[in-house]
Amino acid sequence: MSADVHEYSRSKPPRRGRQRTACNAPKRLDLMIVVTGSTGRVGGLVAQRLAQEGHLMRLLVRDPHRAPRLQGVEVEVADYGNPEALAKGLRNGDRVFMVSLWIGGETRLDLHRSFIEAAAKADVAQLVYLSFINAGPTAIFSHAQEHGATEKMLSASGVPWTSIRNSMYADDIPGWFDPDGVAREPGDDARMSFSYRPELADVIVVALTESGHEGRIYNITTPESVSMRELAQIASDVTGDAYRYEPSSDGEWIQRWEAQGRPDWALEAGQTSYEALRAGEFDLVSNDYNRVTGRKAATIARVITNIADEMPLASTRSSL
Numbered sequence: 001m002s003a004d005v006h007e008y009s010r011s012k013p014p015r016r017g018r019q020r021t022a023c024n025a026p027k028r029l030d031l032m033i034v035v036t037g038s039t040g041r042v043g044g045l046v047a048q049r050l051a052q053e054g055h056l057m058r059l060l061v062r063d064p065h066r067a068p069r070l071q072g073v074e075v076e077v078a079d080y081g082n083p084e085a086l087a088k089g090l091r092n093g094d095r096v097f098m099v100s101l102w103i104g105g106e107t108r109l110d111l112h113r114s115f116i117e118a119a120a121k122a123d124v125a126q127l128v129y130l131s132f133i134n135a136g137p138t139a140i141f142s143h144a145q146e147h148g149a150t151e152k153m154l155s156a157s158g159v160p161w162t163s164i165r166n167s168m169y170a171d172d173i174p175g176w177f178d179p180d181g182v183a184r185e186p187g188d189d190a191r192m193s194f195s196y197r198p199e200l201a202d203v204i205v206v207a208l209t210e211s212g213h214e215g216r217i218y219n220i221t222t223p224e225s226v227s228m229r230e231l232a233q234i235a236s237d238v239t240g241d242a243y244r245y246e247p248s249s250d251g252e253w254i255q256r257w258e259a260q261g262r263p264d265w266a267l268e269a270g271q272t273s274y275e276a277l278r279a280g281e282f283d284l285v286s287n288d289y290n291r292v293t294g295r296k297a298a299t300i301a302r303v304i305t306n307i308a309d310e311m312p313l314a315s316t317r318s319s320l
């Protein structure tokens, strides 16, 4: 963890279960909020929430035709790799949501560096970064190492920043099972928590629109971590369909991904993710969602209930 950023739970008395009131609500900030990634899933949810709350907003997108149609927002075209465009899109005093990019290795770090340098040059007021649990140089998971390196760049940049760290996306749980409802992963009995995108958006919006979140790291996870076998059991209990876990070896998994034509960085990320899982790196559960929002995070069963139609055996059932 970087020296000047500390985890919320270690630095302040928890606000566990406390509901917001006019008296205890932190000061609302009415500054321009810049949102990256709004053509994607997390950034899209963040932009929608901010629009619903009536905030001033500028969307930085790569393709303006794909920007979400929201009333009264500015749209600027800016790729993370284009400093001139970023200089137009980022301005003094802005509060900025920076989505992490889904690529691997040096390419990702170069693009993240380019964005952070532009934010520092523009003298933005705050940057909220979407990171990953246990990010840092000693992480086994290659993406967690890259998130750690990005957080280090943020510390060195001088820009006040907040890290929203997620685990594997809970709304991607359907993808852990094949069309027969079997999770064939090299996970053994290792446990992992998940992160639900709508809850990540909740926390990102709070961090962008209220004071006092600078210099904090929030771990936004489900209230429990589970093994693959337990995940299959929860999915079966919730849906009434038969999901199960069949352990596979690293070699089988790599063969499967290679056959799908995945790039080298994705193979490295996948392989190190299973090593990290087995080493306990994803077995992290936090109350930070509750502390920041005053609400309880959804359980894994709740998330699967919400997305039951997307589970692979749901289509089998509807075609019977």
Ligand SMILES: NC(=O)c1ccc[n+]([C@@H]2O[C@H](COP(=O)([O-])OP(=O)(O)OC[C@H]3O[C@@H](n4cnc5c(N)ncnc54)[C@H](OP(=O)(O)O)[C@@H]3O)[C@@H](O)[C@H]2O)c1
Binding pocket: 036, 037, 038, 039, 040, 041, 042, 043, 061, 062, 063, 066, 078, 079, 080, 081, 099, 100, 101, 102, 103, 111, 130, 166, 167, 168, 169, 172
């Ligand atoms: N925790 C997990 O399980 C997990 C899994 C996958 C990814 N992630 C990370 O979480 C991030 C957000 O997730 P998500 O579901 O919202 O991803 P997503 O739906 O793929 O959205 C990614 C966004 O990043 C934008 N983007 C990509 N390259 C860019 C560039 N060079 N310059 C500017 N914008 C660029 C995309 O714009 P376009 O629409 O123009 O492409 C899109 O809006 C991912 O990018 C990845 O870093 C985490």
